[in-house]
Amino acid sequence: MDYHSEILTPIFQALADPTRRAVIGRLGRGPASISDLAQPFDMALPSFMKHIRFLEESGLINTHKHGRIRTCTLERKPFQMVEAWLAQQRQLWEGRTDRLEQFVLAQHTKETE
Amino acid sequence: MDYHSEILTPIFQALADPTRRAVIGRLGRGPASISDLAQPFDMALPSFMKHIRFLEESGLINTHKHGRIRTCTLERKPFQMVEAWLAQQRQLWEGRTDRLEQFVLAQHTKETE
DNA sequence: TCAATACTTAGCGCAAGAGCTAAGTGATGG
DNA sequence: CCATCACTTAGCTCTTGCGCTAAGTATTGA
Numbered sequence: 103m104d105y106h107s108e109i110l111t112p113i114f115q116a117l118a119d120p121t122r123r124a125v126i127g128r129l130g131r132g133p134a135s136i137s138d139l140a141q142p143f144d145m146a147l148p149s150f151m152k153h154i155r156f157l158e159e160s161g162l163i164n165t166h167k168h169g170r171i172r173t174c175t176l177e178r179k180p181f182q183m184v185e186a187w188l189a190q191q192r193q194l195w196e197g198r199t200d201r202l203e204q205f206v207l208a209q210h211t212k213e214t215e
Numbered sequence: 216m217d218y219h220s221e222i223l224t225p226i227f228q229a230l231a232d233p234t235r236r237a238v239i240g241r242l243g244r245g246p247a248s249i250s251d252l253a254q255p256f257d258m259a260l261p262s263f264m265k266h267i268r269f270l271e272e273s274g275l276i277n278t279h280k281h282g283r284i285r286t287c288t289l290e291r292k293p294f295q296m297v298e299a300w301l302a303q304q305r306q307l308w309e310g311r312t313d314r315l316e317q318f319v320l321a322q323h324t325k326e327t328e
Numbered sequence: 329t330c331a332a333t334a335c336t337t338a339g340c341g342c343a344a345g346a347g348c349t350a351a352g353t354g355a356t357g358g
Numbered sequence: 359c360c361a362t363c364a365c366t367t368a369g370c371t372c373t374t375g376c377g378c379t380a381a382g383t384a385t386t387g388a
Contacts, residue, residue, distance in 0.1 A: 114228075114231035118227035119224065119376085123300075126304065146378060147335070167335090170386075261349085265347085
């Protein structure tokens, strides 16, 4: 379970920026080139490129270059890892409420004895 | 949809640290005091406190003080927001694969005509 | 072949993040 | 009522993140 932990850090870090989340949103509709992706943002290209590299290094996207154009694609596995972690947390919480319910039930039983 | 965007930044930022994720994991089992939470970590208390404050400011936890003890509790809404965002991304992706499938189907139909 | 295109590299500046120590505050317990 | 406990504040490092400009490289279209 915990071996996920390390890899989640760069993923959450990558998701913690609005520009990068917007890029992810765009890539959800299909692959795109750097300049296509950069176009909506009021930002110098090298600054934008840093976001792309961050996304790539965290594993959230893949890129490959054909000629002078670099195309970016979404990678789904990291999202599944985040979802798995969230599910695990939810399970913890729900496990607890189950125990709470049992506790409340037990109290109720005692009181009505 | 996009009004979530702003609030997601501090949430993902808060999740982007192993100490804070571990604290969240612990709080999944129920509320705890600062020193209980801090105990497993090899870190000075003030350093640990910064993580707690970060978690609180991002809305992931609530805290309240009774006497000299501050108790921390998990807050579920931020997790639901993250899950909603992930669901939205998945939907985008799946919408695309649907369109891809339709495209492939259309091609196939053409070819077999 | 040569200018334009699409990045890419190098390097700077400022703000935040993540850790520390030292010293302070305000409950509790004996 | 005084020591101890449980934080809390202040202030310091060092690193990383996020933006910029200027200049460089490698394709491509005319």
